[in-house]
Amino acid sequence: MASLSLKQLGGGNRSAAAQLPGSRSRPGSAPPSRVGFRVLASGDRAEPDLSVTVNGLNMPNPFVIASGPPGTNYTVMKRAFDEGWGAVIAKTVSLEAEKVINVTPRYARLRAGVNGSAKGQIIGWENIELISDRPLETMLKEFKQLKDEYPDRILIASIMEEYNKAAWEELIDRVEQSGVDAIEINFSCPHGMPERKMGAAVGQDCALLEEVCGWINAKATLPVWAKMTPNITDITQPSRVALKSGCEGVAAINTIMSVMGINLDTLRPEPCVEGYSTPGGYSSKAVHPIALAKVMGIAKMMKSEFDDKDHTLSAIGGVETGGDAAEFILLGADTVQVCTGVMMHGYGLVKKLCAELKDFMKMHNFSRIEDFRGASLQYFTTHTDLVQRQQEAIRQRKAIRKGLQSDKDWTGDGFVKETESMVSN
Numbered sequence: 001m002a003s004l005s006l007k008q009l010g011g012g013n014r015s016a017a018a019q020l021p022g023s024r025s026r027p028g029s030a031p032p033s034r035v036g037f038r039v040l041a042s043g044d045r046a047e048p049d050l051s052v053t054v055n056g057l058n059m060p061n062p063f064v065i066a067s068g069p070p071g072t073n074y075t076v077m078k079r080a081f082d083e084g085w086g087a088v089i090a091k092t093v094s095l096e097a098e099k100v101i102n103v104t105p106r107y108a109r110l111r112a113g114v115n116g117s118a119k120g121q122i123i124g125w126e127n128i129e130l131i132s133d134r135p136l137e138t139m140l141k142e143f144k145q146l147k148d149e150y151p152d153r154i155l156i157a158s159i160m161e162e163y164n165k166a167a168w169e170e171l172i173d174r175v176e177q178s179g180v181d182a183i184e185i186n187f188s189c190p191h192g193m194p195e196r197k198m199g200a201a202v203g204q205d206c207a208l209l210e211e212v213c214g215w216i217n218a219k220a221t222l223p224v225w226a227k228m229t230p231n232i233t234d235i236t237q238p239s240r241v242a243l244k245s246g247c248e249g250v251a252a253i254n255t256i257m258s259v260m261g262i263n264l265d266t267l268r269p270e271p272c273v274e275g276y277s278t279p280g281g282y283s284s285k286a287v288h289p290i291a292l293a294k295v296m297g298i299a300k301m302m303k304s305e306f307d308d309k310d311h312t313l314s315a316i317g318g319v320e321t322g323g324d325a326a327e328f329i330l331l332g333a334d335t336v337q338v339c340t341g342v343m344m345h346g347y348g349l350v351k352k353l354c355a356e357l358k359d360f361m362k363m364h365n366f367s368r369i370e371d372f373r374g375a376s377l378q379y380f381t382t383h384t385d386l387v388q389r390q391q392e393a394i395r396q397r398k399a400i401r402k403g404l405q406s407d408k409d410w411t412g413d414g415f416v417k418e419t420e421s422m423v424s425n
């Protein structure tokens with residue numbers, strides 16, 4: 001007979017799909033309840049199932065190509081599908097690509113170890129890259145071609161526009177006609193675009209964000225994710241505004257405003273373009289702990305304020321291992337996006353991510369993503385509460401302290417037991 005093991009079941013109650021202003025009806029099956037226990041026969045334990053259903057979109061695994069260089073054109077997006085990514089978010093598009101003019105070099109890296117060492121592991125990545133500089137029509141044609149060739153795979157368009165209702169409406173309309181499955185709104189590009197009141201300029205201003213989200217959600221018929229900037233004091237505030245305004249999901253984080261460094265020979269900042277630079281967006285391993293904190297904050301807010309709704313969270317920042325992804329999922333993420341990791345390790349990275357995530361799941365007897373999604377959120381509390389918990393723990397430890405405090409405490413009756421209470425082996 002196979003031995004039996006108790007296993008916690010996962011699954012958030014996101015099936016209610018309450019109709020918010022501007023919210024769309026969503027296809028797809030409801031995820032299972034997260035509460036309860038299931039008895040598994042360990043003898044016939046199957047491979048962990050990585051598939052997820054997010055806002056009605058079925059993905060073979062939670063790994064999503066984040067908007068950026070890995071989603072710039074047909075060739076690379078096709079490659080991502082062929083390698084097995086759960087979904088692809090294309091590079092951000094806008095109506096007027098001719099206004100987007102990039103510079104080179106546009107990236108600068110931070111290595112662990114001595115400043116300037118060429119040997120240390122790459123832990124940080126700054127970019128001053130703008131959104132897609134390819135004509136919208138070209139990108140839309142490629143989206144259509146990809147959806148024709150991969151009808152079962154999830155393709156998400158990332159869009160950004162100026163503060164202009166008609167422009168947003170036109171962009172949404174054209175993008176939806178290309179056949180994509182969902183839309184991510186880039187409210188978070190930290191460089192270049194804020195100068196045109198785009199990207200982070202909207203994501204950092206809750207009043208502006210509410211207005212623009214209102215336009216978007218009144219127009220869009222596909223699920224909408226709002227991609228948030230970490231370059232703000234409290235990321236939960238714009239996230240809340242986006243969800244209240246009808247967005248189905250939040251994605252976080254975009255890059256963190258940074259200056260990669262100063263070349264100590266030339267005294268010029270990096271990345272150096274004709275002797276000058278401008279602050280850019282920081283990504284890769286070094287941002288992972290910051291992203292975890294932001295995702296934790298958003299997840300807690302979503303759980304306490306939107307728990308019964310079909311809202312989803314896509315976590316981004318410094319993912320290179322299945323363990324990095326497991327951390328985000330333990331904090332409540334439905335999907336995990338990767339950008340810089342793909343730029344450094346290639347599209348095949350998804351195979352390693354899936355294998356490592358499965359290893360983690362096997363270690364804990366989790367059979368599905370929902371079994372552990374959000375499981376670690378409960379362990380976050382306030383510092384005041386930590387102090388109280390520690391004082392109580394010390395009090396309890398003292399109460400059960402073994403051994404005698406002083407020689408005056410020896411008794412005749414309990415002498416042997418008192419002796420044993422002070423033996424170490």
Ligand SMILES: Cc1cc2nc3c(=O)[nH]c(=O)nc-3n(C[C@H](O)[C@H](O)[C@H](O)COP(=O)(O)O)c2cc1C
Nearest residue numbers: 066067068092127253254283284317318338339340
């Ligand atoms: C070179 C580069 C270009 C990017 N371009 C975009 C973009 O066009 N739109 C967008 O929403 N995010 C863009 N991002 C941000 C990433 O999608 C992601 O949010 C960020 O890099 C953190 O994730 P990572 O550490 O996995 O790279 C870009 C990031 C990099 C490194």
